[in-house]
Amino acid sequence: MSKDFSQESIRKLTAPWFTPPSPGYVFNIYSDTSEFYRIEYGDIVILNDVAYLIRHNAREGRFGLDDEVKFWVKRAIDLNTGETKIIKLVFYEKFTARVGGIDFECFRSPRKEARILDLVKDHANFMHGFSVPDDKGNIVRVLDLIYGKTLADHVRDMSRGMEHETYFYKHFPDILKNFIKCARAILFLHENREKHGDIRRDHILIDRETEYWRWIDFDYNFRHRENMFGYDLFGLGNILMYLAGMGDILIADLKKNNATALNVLGEEDMNIVFNNRVANLKKIYPYIPEGLNRVLMHFSRSANVFYDKTFQLIDDLDDFGSGFFH
Amino acid sequence: MNFEFNRNILIAADESENAKRAVLYVANLLGGMKGFKVTVLHIVRESEEDYFSDDAQKDKWYKEYRAKTDTVLEEYRQILVDAGFATENVSTRSILRYCPSMAECILSERDKLEYGTLVVGRKGLSRKEEFLFGSISGQIVRTARNCTVWVVE
Numbered sequence: 001m002s003k004d005f006s007q008e009s010i011r012k013l014t015a016p017w018f019t020p021p022s023p024g025y026v027f028n029i030y031s032d033t034s035e036f037y038r039i040e041y042g043d044i045v046i047l048n049d050v051a052y053l054i055r056h057n058a059r060e061g062r063f064g065l066d067d068e069v070k071f072w073v074k075r076a077i078d079l080n081t082g083e084t085k086i087i088k089l090v091f092y093e094k095f096t097a098r099v100g101g102i103d104f105e106c107f108r109s110p111r112k113e114a115r116i117l118d119l120v121k122d123h124a125n126f127m128h129g130f131s132v133p134d135d136k137g138n139i140v141r142v143l144d145l146i147y148g149k150t151l152a153d154h155v156r157d158m159s160r161g162m163e164h165e166t167y168f169y170k171h172f173p174d175i176l177k178n179f180i181k182c183a184r185a186i187l188f189l190h191e192n193r194e195k196h197g198d199i200r201r202d203h204i205l206i207d208r209e210t211e212y213w214r215w216i217d218f219d220y221n222f223r224h225r226e227n228m229f230g231y232d233l234f235g236l237g238n239i240l241m242y243l244a245g246m247g248d249i250l251i252a253d254l255k256k257n258n259a260t261a262l263n264v265l266g267e268e269d270m271n272i273v274f275n276n277r278v279a280n281l282k283k284i285y286p287y288i289p290e291g292l293n294r295v296l297m298h299f300s301r302s303a304n305v306f307y308d309k310t311f312q313l314i315d316d317l318d319d320f321g322s323g324f325f326h
Numbered sequence: 327m328n329f330e331f332n333r334n335i336l337i338a339a340d341e342s343e344n345a346k347r348a349v350l351y352v353a354n355l356l357g358g359m360k361g362f363k364v365t366v367l368h369i370v371r372e373s374e375e376d377y378f379s380d381d382a383q384k385d386k387w388y389k390e391y392r393a394k395t396d397t398v399l400e401e402y403r404q405i406l407v408d409a410g411f412a413t414e415n416v417s418t419r420s421i422l423r424y425c426p427s428m429a430e431c432i433l434s435e436r437d438k439l440e441y442g443t444l445v446v447g448r449k450g451l452s453r454k455e456e457f458l459f460g461s462i463s464g465q466i467v468r469t470a471r472n473c474t475v476w477v478v479e
Contacts, residue, residue, distance in 0.1 A: 110376060228427070
């Protein structure tokens with residue numbers, strides 16, 4: 001039997017969280033979410049007989065999203081349990097991404113994210129949630145909220161005013177251990193023929209409660225060419241460089257702060273895709289161990305051999321880590 | 327030793343210029359010589375879920391793309407026949423496949439059809455493109471077994 005979603009019933013269910021602006025306030029109730037931009041604060045979305053009270057659109061800092069408001073991503077309250085959820089509605093978007101001067105076609109894929117949510121439901125290094133079709137068959141994703149900082153914010157806040165050498169010996173070993181776990185999580189996707197699709201440092205949230213590093217946002221997809229995992233690997237390499245360098249080492253910054261370092265850098269020391277980022281960190285920080293630098297150099301312009309499978313990167317990091325971790 | 331030489335040649339092609347170069351290479355090298363059979367194979371990569379927002383769009387794209395590639399395959403067939411291959415020794419084949427790796431898909435077709443030689447064009451990717459997205463011809467060269475691979479520059 002269908003549940004009672006009358007105005008009266010909704011008024012009672014929402015009472016702990018929502019004060020209607022007027023006595024005769026009428027809730028907008030949606031079971032078809034196709035027109036997601038119309039769904040706003042105080043509205044109700046019904047999915048699989050569960051009512052959700054919509055709070056507001058998600059923003060950066062809450063869910064690892066970019067600056068602009070994402071009208072298809074809503075923070076909501078599950079009126080059955082009282083839990084806060086993130087509801088991702090279906091927004092089909094196709095666009096051409098440009099990375100290092102190379103164009104490729106990207107698109108959002110709710111089905112891909114739904115598949116992965118199912119796949120990773122017991123995996124600690126991913127966000128969790130489930131998918132549910134609305135009345136029009138839109139694949140809506142209902143996600144658990146993760147309280148915590150993005151990896152980018154975590155590293156920035158932790159390293160503020162700190163010398164790199166202190167960071168490297170004091171904090172980097174733990175950071176690397178967590179990064180390897182995240183890389184293994186990506187390997188798990190790849191072994192299941194899925195790609196993350198948008199690997200970057202603000203797509204890892206550090207769960208305040210469990211301290212697990214957790215991947216978020218897997219709805220990006222792109223028409224891959226031969227190696228469907230190459231772009232993910234590139235993302236992992238960029239994050240590793242960022243973590244080992246305590247931030248990206250950019251030519252523009254070196255010009256301002258460490259001009260002598262520029263004399264020892266050549267084109268071959270730069271990131272293979274981003275020509276303004278240094279990959280050969282040992283030339284900037286000589287105490288970086290050779291084993292780690294060798295891994296970083298796989299992402300440099302001088303690389304003779306690229307990683308084309310994620311396990312290769314993990315194996316090399318494990319080899320390095322066995323001597324580095326105490 | 328009774329060694330039977332496999333003279334069946336598989337050209338993996340799409341509508342690109344490098345694929346056409348591969349066809350022209352085989353045409354110029356072997357056209358008019360007896361005993362060779364050539365198949366031009368085109369694998370249409372099935373789109374991933376959600377690339378098209380509905381099935382009607384997907385069907386429309388596939389129909390249009392198929393019409394375009396059928397024309398290209400006919401052009402390739404004609405190039406080979408004009409170069410001296412007997413009509414009955416040239417065939418074309420276009421199939422729709424889900425291909426996480428195009429190289430794997432091509433090699434799996436080769437395995438099924440038992441061609442002695444596989445011919446592909448080389449796109450000439452930059453190093454960064456190869457790093458980000460991989461190279462079909464490179465992967466074929468690395469992983470092909472039980473056949474000879476020609477990569478046409």
